[in-house]
Amino acid sequence: MKLLVVGSVAFDAIETPFGKTDKILGGAATFIGLAASVLKTDVSLVSVVGGDFPQSYLDLLESRGIKTQGIEMVREGKTFFWSGRYHNDLNTRDTLVTEVNVMADFDPKVPDAAKDAEILMLGNLHPSIQLSVLEKMQKRPQLVILDTMNFWMDTALDTLLEMINKTDVITINDEEARQLSGEYSLVKAAQKIHTMGPTYVIIKKGEHGALLFHEGKIFAIPALPLEDVFDPTGAGDTFAGGFAAHLAKTSDLSFENMKSALIVGSAMASYTVEEFGTERLQKVTAEDLRTRVAAFKQLTTFEVDLYFD
Amino acid sequence: MKLLVVGSVAFDAIETPFGKTDKILGGAATFIGLAASVLKTDVSLVSVVGGDFPQSYLDLLESRGIKTQGIEMVREGKTFFWSGRYHNDLNTRDTLVTEVNVMADFDPKVPDAAKDAEILMLGNLHPSIQLSVLEKMQKRPQLVILDTMNFWMDTALDTLLEMINKTDVITINDEEARQLSGEYSLVKAAQKIHTMGPTYVIIKKGEHGALLFHEGKIFAIPALPLEDVFDPTGAGDTFAGGFAAHLAKTSDLSFENMKSALIVGSAMASYTVEEFGTERLQKVTAEDLRTRVAAFKQLTTFEVDLYFD
Numbered sequence: 001m002k003l004l005v006v007g008s009v010a011f012d013a014i015e016t017p018f019g020k021t022d023k024i025l026g027g028a029a030t031f032i033g034l035a036a037s038v039l040k041t042d043v044s045l046v047s048v049v050g051g052d053f054p055q056s057y058l059d060l061l062e063s064r065g066i067k068t069q070g071i072e073m074v075r076e077g078k079t080f081f082w083s084g085r086y087h088n089d090l091n092t093r094d095t096l097v098t099e100v101n102v103m104a105d106f107d108p109k110v111p112d113a114a115k116d117a118e119i120l121m122l123g124n125l126h127p128s129i130q131l132s133v134l135e136k137m138q139k140r141p142q143l144v145i146l147d148t149m150n151f152w153m154d155t156a157l158d159t160l161l162e163m164i165n166k167t168d169v170i171t172i173n174d175e176e177a178r179q180l181s182g183e184y185s186l187v188k189a190a191q192k193i194h195t196m197g198p199t200y201v202i203i204k205k206g207e208h209g210a211l212l213f214h215e216g217k218i219f220a221i222p223a224l225p226l227e228d229v230f231d232p233t234g235a236g237d238t239f240a241g242g243f244a245a246h247l248a249k250t251s252d253l254s255f256e257n258m259k260s261a262l263i264v265g266s267a268m269a270s271y272t273v274e275e276f277g278t279e280r281l282q283k284v285t286a287e288d289l290r291t292r293v294a295a296f297k298q299l300t301t302f303e304v305d306l307y308f309d
Numbered sequence: 310m311k312l313l314v315v316g317s318v319a320f321d322a323i324e325t326p327f328g329k330t331d332k333i334l335g336g337a338a339t340f341i342g343l344a345a346s347v348l349k350t351d352v353s354l355v356s357v358v359g360g361d362f363p364q365s366y367l368d369l370l371e372s373r374g375i376k377t378q379g380i381e382m383v384r385e386g387k388t389f390f391w392s393g394r395y396h397n398d399l400n401t402r403d404t405l406v407t408e409v410n411v412m413a414d415f416d417p418k419v420p421d422a423a424k425d426a427e428i429l430m431l432g433n434l435h436p437s438i439q440l441s442v443l444e445k446m447q448k449r450p451q452l453v454i455l456d457t458m459n460f461w462m463d464t465a466l467d468t469l470l471e472m473i474n475k476t477d478v479i480t481i482n483d484e485e486a487r488q489l490s491g492e493y494s495l496v497k498a499a500q501k502i503h504t505m506g507p508t509y510v511i512i513k514k515g516e517h518g519a520l521l522f523h524e525g526k527i528f529a530i531p532a533l534p535l536e537d538v539f540d541p542t543g544a545g546d547t548f549a550g551g552f553a554a555h556l557a558k559t560s561d562l563s564f565e566n567m568k569s570a571l572i573v574g575s576a577m578a579s580y581t582v583e584e585f586g587t588e589r590l591q592k593v594t595a596e597d598l599r600t601r602v603a604a605f606k607q608l609t610t611f612e613v614d615l616y617f618d
Contacts (some may be wrong), residue, residue, distance in 0.1 A: 089493055184398055187536045208517035211534060213515050220531035220608045225520060227496045250616065259611040295614050299529050302568040304602050307559065 001142070002042045003248040004114045005032045006121020006133045007237070008103060009047040009057075009071055010080040012277055015096075017088050023081065024277045025057050028123035028147070034281045035241030036270045037064040038289065039249045044114040046070035046133065048106045049054045050078040060282075069111040074148050079101035090229050091206060110136045118142045118251075121244040123237065124149050127156055127163040134166060139263070143253055145169040146198070147240050150176045158235040165197040167256075171240050173204045186211060200258060202243075204236060212262055219259045224270040224295060235269045238281060242268035267292035310451070311351045312557040313423045314341045315442045316432020318356040318366075318380055321586055325540050326397050333586045334366050335391065336434035337456070337475060340543040342588050344550030344577050346373035347598065348558045354377035354421040355442065356434045357415045359387040365387040366416060369591075378420040386411035387454070388446045399538045400515060419445045427451045427560075430553040432546065433458050436465055436472040443475060452562055454478040455507070456549050474480075474506040478567075480549050495520060496527070509567065512554075521571055528568045533579040533604060540585045544578045547590060551577035576601035 012026030026298045036043035044067035045290055053073065061068050062105055083097035115138040122130040124147045134144065146167040152160045153176065165172060170193060178184055181192035190201040190213035201213040207229075209222040242265030250260075270292055274280045321335030338354045340567065345352040353376040362382065370377050394404035404429045424447040431439040433456045443453065473479060477583040479502060487493055490501035499510040499522035516538075518531040544560040551574030556562055556583055559569075579601055583589045 013437075030368050132348055138500070164481070185536055185538070187534045205517065208514065208529060209529075211531075218534050220518075220534065222518060222520075222529035222531060225496045225527050225529065239585075250614070258326055260613040263611055290615055293615065297613075299527055300611075302528070302530075303565075303611075304569040304571055304572050304606075305559070306599055306602065 001030045001115065001118035001248040001251045002034055002116070003119045003121060004044050004045070004110070004117035004141070005029050005036070005121045005241070005242055005244070006046045006108055006130065006307040007032060007125060008080050009045065009049050009053070010082060010103075011082040012099070012233060013081070014231055014233050014276055015085040015119065016090065017086065018230055019276070021276050023025065025060075026082065026234065026277055028125075028237040030061070030278060031237035031272065031281065031288055032121060032123055032241030032244065033061060033066040034064065036245035036248070036276055037066050038268065038281075038284050038286070039242070039245045039264070040065065041245040042250045043067065043245065043248070044070055044111060044117065046108045046110055046114070048072045048074060048101045048102045048108075049080075051075040051196040053079045055135050058167060067111070068112070070109060070114060072109055074102045075200055084233070090232055096126070101117065108133050108136070116226075119145065119149075121145045121240065122163075123147050123240070127160040130163050131159065131166070143168050143247065145244050146172070147171050147236070149153045150177075150179055153179055161196060161300070164193075167198045169200040169202060171202040171204060171236075171237075173244075174205070177203045187213075192296065202262070210239070210262060210266065212258060214258070216221060217255060219262065219265055220254065221262055221296070222299065223266065224292065224299065226273065229273045233277055234275050234281070235273050238272040239269040263293060263296050264289070267296060310427035310480055310560045311353070311423065311425070312345055312428045312430060313353050313355065313419070313426035313450070314338050314345070314430045314432060314550070314553070315353070315355045315417055315439065316341060316434060317389050318354065318358050318362070319391060319412075321538055321542060322390070322392040322406070322614070323479065323542050324394040325399065325586055326395070327539055328585070332390065334369075335542065335586055336389065337434075337546040337588060338369070340546035340552030340581065340590065341430055341432055341553065342370060342375040343373065343515075343555070343587055344547045344574070345554035346375050347577065347593050348551070348554045348559045348573070349374065350554040352554065352557070353379055353420060353426065355417045355423070357381045357383060357411050359411045360384040362388045377419070377422060378424070379418060381418055383411045385514070393542070395541065396564055397590050399541055417442050417445070428454065428553055428557045430454045430456075430549065431472075432456055436461055438468040440475070442467070452477050452556065453604075454480065454549065454553050456480050456545070457485075459488055462488055468583050470505060475504075478509040478511060479507040480511040480545075480552075481546070482515065486510075496522075510559040511571070513548065519571060519575065520550070521535065521567060523564050523567070526564060528571065530571055530575060530605070531608065532575065533601060533608065535579060537580045539553060541582050542586055543558045543590070544582050547581040548574040548578040550574070562584045572602055572605050576605060
């Protein structure tokens with residue numbers, strides 16, 4: 001299946017306890033696209049950048065088989081820029097700078113060749129932009145995956161709810177699931193979010209893993225325990241990208257295969273956090289992925305002999 | 310194998326957002342013993358109670374096959390009493406009352422018949438009491454399991470470290486593991502705790518499950534996602550009890566069997582939190598346990614077809 005991704009292609013400047021970067025390649029669509037390219041998925045990006053965006057970054061994406069025709073370049077504008085500083089525990093961060101720039105007037109252009117994509121991955125953006133992309137598709141994709149965040153719950157809830165209503169799979173973190181649903185129990189939160197539209201609800205819990213809910217069934221995975229997390233930037237996007245790309249590559253949208261997709265996404269994200277930004281993700285090989293998927297298997301496999309009577 | 314358990318047998322008075330209790334049966338050894346009795350394990354408790362402790366509670370334990378000869382009754386004293394109020398999220402609580410009472414002078418008496426127990430489960434207590442029990446054994450048990458908490462790290466660290474050094478399996482929560490090791494990464498924390506003595510480190514993460522570390526290997530389980538947690542009191546003790554009892558019942562101290570034991574302990578604890586105190590745990594049947602172990606299997610089982618090349 002073809003995968004169409006909408007989201008930011010941007011500059012990030014990151015500070016962690018281990019070091020800091022100048023402006024480097026970032027953005028949700030970038031991480032999602034790179035994750036998809038590891039699986040050699042047919043993937044197109046829709047985004048917007050400014051005249052300051054280096055051709056070398058576009059070449060990098062193209063060289064990995066990522067279709068970039070949908071990345072508009074506004075010559076007179078500047079690329080979206082985010083800068084943040086992580087705290088010592090790496091679980092929390094302060095945003096230092098957000099320059100929306102060309103993203104403020106982003107009117108996504110979906111290339112004709114991508115309008116029939118079977119899977120649409122809507123990266124974190126204003127929900128009205130996400131909605132507009134859905135409307136530009138030739139027909140409704142077989143699977144619409146939505147990533148969003150609390151910012152849109154606070155500032156554009158009605159539009160977000162309209163978008164959620166048209167979504168098959170929503171990915172949000174645990175605090176956001178609680179905010180969106182008003183329920184503390186994640187099981188109840190997922191039940192409530194199901195009634196808003198999505199038949200699949202993925203709740204991301206960072207270092208504690210993720211949960212997938214569907215028709216009363218639950219699948220849970222831990223995160224791969226890592227000795228060091230170097231930079232968490234893009235981990236959630238990589239996870240979503242690996243998830244969507246696995247489904248596209250295997251052309252299988254069953255619950256069972258979504259479980260596998262969760263593992264692939266998590267394995268991929270476990271690499272992203274090892275270096276700054278996209279640096280590690282760019283180097284991930286099939287063999288790497290195989291290793292981490294096997295690690296997940298070993299991490300979670302058990303047998304219980306039901307002797308008790 | 311025989312299981313010997315040392316810990317509090319006590320009164321609890323609990324307030325949750327869903328209701329409150331008068332003084333009810335509580336204490337670490339009580340939960341551990343009841344969990345072991347579900348598996349029909351050969352289990353003896355060592356503890357101390359006051360003259361106010363109802364014979365009916367002792368009868369209850371005896372009726373479940375739990376050996377109570379090691380529970381000393383100090384007629385003129387009062388039983389340990391704890392009272393607490395849980396916050397709305399049930400993850401945090403305030404202690405309202407702690408009356409140590411007869412526990413202040415607890416000098417554990419290990420019945421002769423239990424001195425050769427192969428597995429010693431040291432429930433959360435002052436580490437000097439835990440050490441004294443170990444010294445009273447006929448010979449060193451094959452497996453010493455230690456539960457402890459941050460309070461002893463703050464008030465009796467040297468003695469605690471001496472106890473930890475004589476421990477095979479330590480169970481602590483994530484924050485305590487960080488405090489004990491000075492490491493934020495749980496992988497590094499476990500590595501450091503290994504150097505203190507225990508070859509097995511279990512880190513409990515509450516609603517996020519648990520991790521088992523041994524010789525560079527890691528096993529992770531999620532907690533069973535529950536719609537409602539009614540009262541978390543005793544969940545950690547039930548978990549430890551189910552874990553220790555499974556090992557005793559199966560006479561198998563291998564890493565593979567410890568993974569199973571973690572599942573059995575978690576399945577057991579998932580019942581404890583459904584009602585106040587020991588109420589639900591007292592009613593758990595083998596069939597119940599089978600159901601929840603199967604739920605864990607369903608929750609965590611996945612296949613990934615390694616198509617990527």
